Amino acid sequence: MSTSAPLTTQEAAEAGLLPASHWQHEPLPEDVDDDGASSINGSFLSSTASLSESIFKYRTIHGRTYHSEIGNADSWEPNDAAHVDALEVAHHMYTIVLGHKLFLSPLDKKKVTKVLDIGTGVGSWVIDFVDEFPNAEVIGTDITPIQPSWVPPNCRFELDDCNQEWTWPDNTFDFIHCRSMFGIVIDWDDLFRQAYRTSKPDGWVESFVNCITMRSDDGTVKEGSAMDQWGKVWIAGGKKTGRTFEVYDHDLQQKGMEKAGFVDITVKEFYIPVGVWHKDKELAEKGLWWKIAIETDLEGYLNYIFRVVMGWSPEETAVYAKHLRKELNDPNIHAYFNVRVVYGRKPHPGEVPA
Numbered sequence: 001m002s003t004s005a006p007l008t009t010q011e012a013a014e015a016g017l018l019p020a021s022h023w024q025h026e027p028l029p030e031d032v033d034d035d036g037a038s039s040i041n042g043s044f045l046s047s048t049a050s051l052s053e054s055i056f057k058y059r060t061i062h063g064r065t066y067h068s069e070i071g072n073a074d075s076w077e078p079n080d081a082a083h084v085d086a087l088e089v090a091h092h093m094y095t096i097v098l099g100h101k102l103f104l105s106p107l108d109k110k111k112v113t114k115v116l117d118i119g120t121g122v123g124s125w126v127i128d129f130v131d132e133f134p135n136a137e138v139i140g141t142d143i144t145p146i147q148p149s150w151v152p153p154n155c156r157f158e159l160d161d162c163n164q165e166w167t168w169p170d171n172t173f174d175f176i177h178c179r180s181m182f183g184i185v186i187d188w189d190d191l192f193r194q195a196y197r198t199s200k201p202d203g204w205v206e207s208f209v210n211c212i213t214m215r216s217d218d219g220t221v222k223e224g225s226a227m228d229q230w231g232k233v234w235i236a237g238g239k240k241t242g243r244t245f246e247v248y249d250h251d252l253q254q255k256g257m258e259k260a261g262f263v264d265i266t267v268k269e270f271y272i273p274v275g276v277w278h279k280d281k282e283l284a285e286k287g288l289w290w291k292i293a294i295e296t297d298l299e300g301y302l303n304y305i306f307r308v309v310m311g312w313s314p315e316e317t318a319v320y321a322k323h324l325r326k327e328l329n330d331p332n333i334h335a336y337f338n339v340r341v342v343y344g345r346k347p348h349p350g351e352v353p354a
Helices: 009-014 036-040 083-096 124-132 188-198 226-241 251-259 282-298 298-309 313-329
Strands: 059-061 064-066 114-118 137-142 155-159 175-180 201-211 262-272 336-345
Touching: 009 188, 083 124, 083 282, 083 298, 114 124, 114 188, 124 137, 124 175, 175 188, 188 201, 188 251, 201 251, 226 298, 226 313, 251 262, 251 336, 262 282, 282 298, 282 313, 298 313
Parallel strands: 114 137, 114 175, 137 155, 175 201
Antiparallel strands: 059 064, 201 336, 262 336
């Protein structure tokens, strides 16, 4: 994942970015619990690559391991044990956001026989999906082999880079699923073009993405706060790497599906409070799990984009993380973000769009 030249002072100012050194001059928050799991309180708890030795020669960056760079196959997320745990928590959080569901597309269990999960991560979605669809063959792909080896017989994992030309034949899958791939996908239009080609007629494609920006309606997310800077740093990092984090902001899911030729495109929006400040019990649960998912490996999420891409020092990143944790746990800050799920159907031959 290449980076461009450092941002100029003017470019940083236009993006609303504070210098990384800013956080070291701010008073340090007190009583910040660095153990994200403590929030659970006991009650919540390319194309296909050959499995060669080079795949397992991970890069070590600031003490964390990442997929070894092979062509364009790269990720800003670590692939070590600490982040695997965080991805497991994130999977649970995603299902809660969707009302304890794995997907929203109107699938027919009698007709779904072959399914693809792009960027499967630790493979939790695949394993849960085959429980609901025991007669379907489900493939999960990722660029790094962090999936379990013991899996149900009707699912498997393959090493694959979704930014390369897909090798599956036309009209292969009844359902293609893609979740939280911002900062990974190089060309979203091409992603949906390939998904369209490899979908069967009447097959569904679904994409889940959240907005990277945290905001508030009452001014409690203040300009220059850690929450305010969170989204701005990620967006700037995406511009430097050429892999955008503004998928939600630019509506790339719906636009990409429309360009590819999908029909019956449906857009679902979700409002997610950050933390447990919301009075609505269901929304508070969603906010709690999002907070837990981030806190479980906050350093892992910050390590590559903040330190490698944006050039923050370890000390600057660590101090920023303390400020962010403090704000995440402050019930007087009414922060929220948005999630968008978009799904569409591949028309059958000769079908006239409505």
